[in-house]
Ligand SMILES: *[C@@H]1O[C@H](CO)[C@@H](O)[C@H](O)[C@H]1NC(C)=O
Ligand SMILES: *[C@@H]1O[C@H](CO)[C@@H](O)[C@H](O)[C@H]1NC(C)=O
Ligand SMILES: *[C@@H]1O[C@H](CO)[C@@H](O)[C@H](O)[C@H]1NC(C)=O
Ligand SMILES: *[C@@H]1O[C@H](CO)[C@@H](O)[C@H](O)[C@H]1NC(C)=O
C-alpha cells in the first residue's frame with residue numbers, strides 16, 4: 209500500500225508538477241522542464257501564473273489561453289514559429305524567456321506574434337542567431353520593456369532606430385555578438401538605461417562617451433584601442449566600467465564628473481610606452497586628435513584633470529605592459545583603496561615624480577586611502593623608500609614572484625653608513641616602516657636572509673615566505689611579529705629542524721610548514737591556538753603525542769600526507785581522530801610497517817593486524833590464557849583422579 213502511494217508520488221514528481229500557495233487556489237506554477245515535449249501540453253490550468261517549458265523540443269507556439277500568466281520560460285526548445293495570435297491572450301505576461309531557440313526564421317509572422325504583447329518587462333532572446341533586422345522587428349511595441357537580453361546573436365551594427373519602440377529599457381545585455389559599430393543616438397535616447405553590457409564584441413574605439421545615466425558599462429573582450437570622453441560638465445552616473453581584455457594603449461579619458469568606483473583595465477597593453485610622462489602626453493595628444501580634430505589647446509592635461517575628480521575605490525591594471533609605475537597618475541586617485549598591478553614589468557619602482565618648478569626638491573605624493581596593493585609577478589627588485597612612505601594606510605601587500613629582499617632596520621647596519629646613504633645604495637625594502645601593514649606575501653622572491661627585526665614597526669597578522677629555498681632565518685627573525693602573527697606560511701624553504709626556530713606565538717592560528725625536511729614539530733607550537741596546520745611533504749615519522757593532544761583543543765584541520773609515518777607509532781593519529789579534526793588528505797597518506805607501506809586509513813581500520821609488537825602482545829596474552837587453562841585443567845583433573853583413587857581405595861578396603 210505504502211509502496212503504491214510512493215510510486216504515485218514519484219510519478220507526480222517526474223511529471224514535474226509542484227505547487228505553491230494554498231492548494232485550493234490551484235497551482236500557480238508548473239514546471240514541464242526537460243520532459244521531451246514536442247508541443248505545449250493541453251488543458252493547462254487557466255489560473256497559472258508561471259509556466260516553465262524549458263529544455264524540450266517544441267517548434268511551434270500556438271495560441272495559449274492563460275490570462276493570469278506572468279512568466280513563461282520557453283528557453284532551450286527548437287522554437288521557429290510564433291503564430292500571430294499566439295500570445296494575444298497573455299494579457300499580464302511580464303517575463304518571457306525565448307533564449308536558445310531558432311527564431312531567426314519566419315521573421316514576419318514571429319514579429320507579429322511578439323508585437324501583440326505590449327506589457328512585457330523582461331525579454332530574453334539570446335542565442336537565436338538573430339541579425340539586426342530580426343531584432344528590430346522583435347522589439348516592436350515594447351514600450352514597457354525594462355530588461356532585454358540578446359547574448360550570443362549575430363548583431364553587427366546597432367542602428368539608431370533599434371530601440372525606438374522600447375524606450376523604457378533599464379538594462380541591455382548584448383554580449384557575445386559581432387558588433388563593430390554603434391550609430392550615434394542608439395543608446396542616448398534611452399533615458400532610463402542603467403546597465404549596458406557589450407562584452408565580447410568587436411568594438412574598436414569609443415570616441416565620445418555620452419551615456420550619462422548608465423551606471424554599469426561592460427566593454428570587456430572587445431578590441432578597444434581607446435576610450436575618450438569629450439570634456440563637459442555633466443554629471444555622469446557611471447560606477448562600474450569594465451574595459452578589460454582589450455587593446456588599450458592608454459588610460460581611458462573618462463567623464464570629468466562621474467561616480468566611478470570600479471575600473472577594470474586588466475589584460476590590455478597600457479604602459480607599453482617607457483615613461484609615465486610620455487604616456488600622459490601621448491594620451492593628451494590622442495584626446496586632441498579625437499575630440500578637437502587637432503585643434504590643440506596647448507598645455508591642458510585632460511587625462512589628469514579628469515582623473516583627479518574620480519571617486520575610484522578599486523582599479524585593476526594587472527596583465528598590462530607597464531615598465532614604470534605611473535606614480536603621479538595613480539596618486540591623483542585620492543579615494544583609491546585597492547590597486548591590482550600584478551603581472552606587469554616594473555622591476556624598479558623609482559620615484560619618478562616631476563619637480564615643482566620653483567622647488568628643487570622632489571615632491572612627496574601620497575596614496576592616502578590605499579589599503580590593498582598587489583604587485584605580484586613584476587620582476588620587482590627595488591621599491592623607492594618614498595613610495596613606501598606614500599602608503600600611509602596600506603594593510604595588504606602582495607609581492608609574490610618578485611625579487612625583493614627585506615631590510616634589517618637601519619640601526620643594525622654598519623654604523624659607517626648613514627640612513628640616507630642606505631636608502632640610496634641598498635636595494636632592500638624596509639617593511640618595518642609600514643606601520644599599518646597587516647598582510648604580506650613575499651612568496652618566491654629568492655630571499656637570502658630574513659634579518660632580525662625586518663618588520664619592526666608593523667604589526668603583521670599574516671606573512672607568507674613560501675618558496676624562498678635559500679632563505680636563512682635567525683632565531684630573532686620573528687621577534688617583532690611573534691605577538692601579532694595569526695597566519696604564517698613557511699613552506700618550500702627546504703629547511704630542517706635545526707634551521708627553523710619558531711618562538712612562542714600566542715595568536716598563531718594558521719601554520720603551513722609543508723614541503724620542508726622537518727622531522728619534529730617545533731616545540732613552541734603549544735603556545736599557539738592553531739586551527740589549521742599543514743606538515744605535508746616533510747620527513748616526519750611520528751608526531752609528538754603530548755603536543756598533538758594539546759593542539760587538538762583548537763585544531764580544525766590538519767594536512768600530513770607525504771611523510772614517512774610509522775604505522776605502529778601513531779598514538780597521535782588516534783588523538784587527532786578522536787577529537788574529530790578534519791584530515792582532508794588522509795586518503796593520500798600512507799604509513800610504513802615493518803615490511804610494507806599501507807594507506808593510513810586501512811591501518812586505522814584494523815591496527816592490530818599490522819603492528820607485530822601489538823600482535824606479539826595478543827599472542828603472549830593468549831599463551832598466558834592457554835597455560836592458565838591447562839594448569840587449572842590439570843589441577844582439577846588431578847584432584848578428581850585423587851578423589852576417585854581414594855574412593856577406589858575405600859572401596860577396596
Ligand atoms: C532564460 O533562460 C536561460 C536558460 O535557462 C537562462 O540562462 C537565462 O538566465 C534566462 N533569462 C532570464 C532573463 O531569466
Ligand atoms: C501593442 O501591445 C498592446 C498590449 O500591450 C496591444 O493592445 C496592441 O495591439 C499591440 N500593438 C500591436 C501593433 O500589436
Ligand atoms: C563583464 O563581462 C565579462 C564577460 O562576460 C565578465 O567576465 C565580467 O565579469 C563582466 N564584468 C563585470 C564588472 O561585471
Ligand atoms: C635542499 O637541501 C638539500 C641539502 O642542503 C640540497 O641537497 C637540495 O638540493 C635542496 N633542495 C632544493 C630544492 O633546494
Ligand SMILES: *[C@@H]1O[C@H](CO)[C@@H](O)[C@H](O)[C@H]1NC(C)=O
Pocket residue numbers: 674675697699700720722723742767
Ligand atoms: C601550504 O603551502 C603550499 C605550498 O606553498 C600550498 O600549496 C598549500 O596550499 C598550503 N596549504 C594550506 C593548507 O594553506
Ligand SMILES: *[C@@H]1O[C@H](CO)[C@@H](O)[C@H](O)[C@H]1NC(C)=O
Pocket residue numbers: 731732734752753754755
Ligand atoms: C613533546 O612536546 C612537549 C610539549 O611541547 C615537549 O615538552 C616535549 O619535550 C616533546 N617531546 C619530545 C619527545 O620531543
